[in-house]
Amino acid sequence: MNTVRLFRHYVQIKQLLLGFFELCLLTAAVYASAYLRFAGGDFAETYTAHLFWRALLVGAVMVLCMLVMGLYHPHLRDKYLRLIVRITLSFVVAGIFLTVVFYVFPSLYLGRGVMGLATVLGLAVVMPTHWFAANRLDEWAGRRRILIYGAGNNAAGILARLRRKSDFNTFELIGCMPAPGEAVHVDDKRVVGSEKSLHPWVIENRVEEVVVAMDEKRNALPIDELLKCRLNGVTVTDMLSFYERHTGKIKTDLVSPGWFIFSDGFGQKAIATRGKRLLDVLVAGTLLALTWPLLGLAALLIWVDDGVGAPILYRQERVGEQGRHFTILKLRSMCLDAESGGKAVWASNNDTRVTRVGRFLRKSRLDELPQLINVLRGDMSFVGPRPERPEFTGQLSKELGYYELRHRVKPGLTGWAQLCYPYGASKEDALQKLQFDLYYVKNHSLFLDVIIILGTIEVILFGKGAR
Numbered sequence: 001m002n003t004v005r006l007f008r009h010y011v012q013i014k015q016l017l018l019g020f021f022e023l024c025l026l027t028a029a030v031y032a033s034a035y036l037r038f039a040g041g042d043f044a045e046t047y048t049a050h051l052f053w054r055a056l057l058v059g060a061v062m063v064l065c066m067l068v069m070g071l072y073h074p075h076l077r078d079k080y081l082r083l084i085v086r087i088t089l090s091f092v093v094a095g096i097f098l099t100v101v102f103y104v105f106p107s108l109y110l111g112r113g114v115m116g117l118a119t120v121l122g123l124a125v126v127m128p129t130h131w132f133a134a135n136r137l138d139e140w141a142g143r144r145r146i147l148i149y150g151a152g153n154n155a156a157g158i159l160a161r162l163r164r165k166s167d168f169n170t171f172e173l174i175g176c177m178p179a180p181g182e183a184v185h186v187d188d189k190r191v192v193g194s195e196k197s198l199h200p201w202v203i204e205n206r207v208e209e210v211v212v213a214m215d216e217k218r219n220a221l222p223i224d225e226l227l228k229c230r231l232n233g234v235t236v237t238d239m240l241s242f243y244e245r246h247t248g249k250i251k252t253d254l255v256s257p258g259w260f261i262f263s264d265g266f267g268q269k270a271i272a273t274r275g276k277r278l279l280d281v282l283v284a285g286t287l288l289a290l291t292w293p294l295l296g297l298a299a300l301l302i303w304v305d306d307g308v309g310a311p312i313l314y315r316q317e318r319v320g321e322q323g324r325h326f327t328i329l330k331l332r333s334m335c336l337d338a339e340s341g342g343k344a345v346w347a348s349n350n351d352t353r354v355t356r357v358g359r360f361l362r363k364s365r366l367d368e369l370p371q372l373i374n375v376l377r378g379d380m381s382f383v384g385p386r387p388e389r390p391e392f393t394g395q396l397s398k399e400l401g402y403y404e405l406r407h408r409v410k411p412g413l414t415g416w417a418q419l420c421y422p423y424g425a426s427k428e429d430a431l432q433k434l435q436f437d438l439y440y441v442k443n444h445s446l447f448l449d450v451i452i453i454l455g456t457i458e459v460i461l462f463g464k465g466a467r
Helices: 013-037 050-070 078-104 112-133 137-141 153-161 196-203 222-232 238-249 259-261 270-305 356-364 372-379 390-399 403-408 417-422 427-443 445-463
Strands: 002-006 009-012 145-150 170-175 209-212 234-238 312-318 324-329 381-383 412-413
Touching: 002 013, 002 234, 009 013, 009 238, 050 112, 050 445, 078 112, 078 259, 170 222, 196 222, 196 238, 209 222, 209 238, 222 234, 234 238, 234 356, 238 356, 238 427, 270 356, 270 381, 270 403, 270 445, 312 390, 324 356, 381 445, 390 403, 390 427, 403 427, 412 445, 417 427, 417 445
Parallel strands: 145 170, 145 209, 209 234, 381 412
Antiparallel strands: 002 009, 312 324
């Protein structure tokens, strides 16, 4: 397999190996820098066995900063110049963070000379390594050979989702084999083995995984052929599981109640719930303590724009866990009469109701900061599906299947859908976001929460998805 499931979340093995390899390289770079700096004689006296842990700390911080900058994202498509910018920015942020760490814990300090050399050596080894991983590693390591059994609407839907070159990082699609009597809706170039039985063709073409995507399975599923494939070591996967693994979302128009019943996930142990609450309080409390000057500055800007005494906070009713309503807090970014007609209105791109200051607040995500109070209150979690207004949830619950499932967990300040899909303000956008939200509800864990929090930092830094 080219992916591994960690705490119910699918992660590419390539990204894990790349991160571990670069951690080893950066740790070795610190060792080499210390030796070069003190090659004159007092290396052993200056750096004892504790050097390993200090070098590992430096390497781990640098890898973590590269993760925050999106350098381990499976669909990273930056050219070499932009890759250099991201890596350099990662090292700058890591240097600032390590400076603070060394100030608080002086015993960990390595010295300016060692850190300077380690940074130069680190950049020298990481840049070509990352370029090779992004451009040549898939070809060098080989990809999993996959056959889609079915060539109808379901197969066409899968192919429509796999449009980018980066979508095929972990596998090679051999083609689509039509089931007997099935209408073909995929490109003729994708059709393979239409005149042969499934099992012999799979063995002959060294297929490693068969994805069952027939339009109609009743009385047509080739049980014997699939069983022979399975007994010969070929993985057999249903279409929904394949879709979930490679897209990070659940296809709502194909899923059935039975799939939800028999699939894993949707569980949360008491200890994990307490751990999530502890993470919420720590992250929200720390951010509120660090950003209160920004809240004061934002309040001042709102008054400058709208006049002293104008409302700073915007309060709005939202739907939370188990359908309970709560009042969400935001810095006001729209004009005072944004909904003068009394009817809830979707936000839109270049919304004319947004004020001059509000546009900046939204772009920088500063308007979301008061929701940290909602997190501390327990109305929200730091990570979860974004809460919607009752006027919209009532309508969407009727029109979108399984929409109510997103209320099984607390809504969040950020979420999986926010990382994977741009800001949405329509029924179609709500459907796309729902599919990502259901993936989170099914597979949520502290591990996935940390991944989302780190990814959110990249979203904020690069201004993705704001309106």
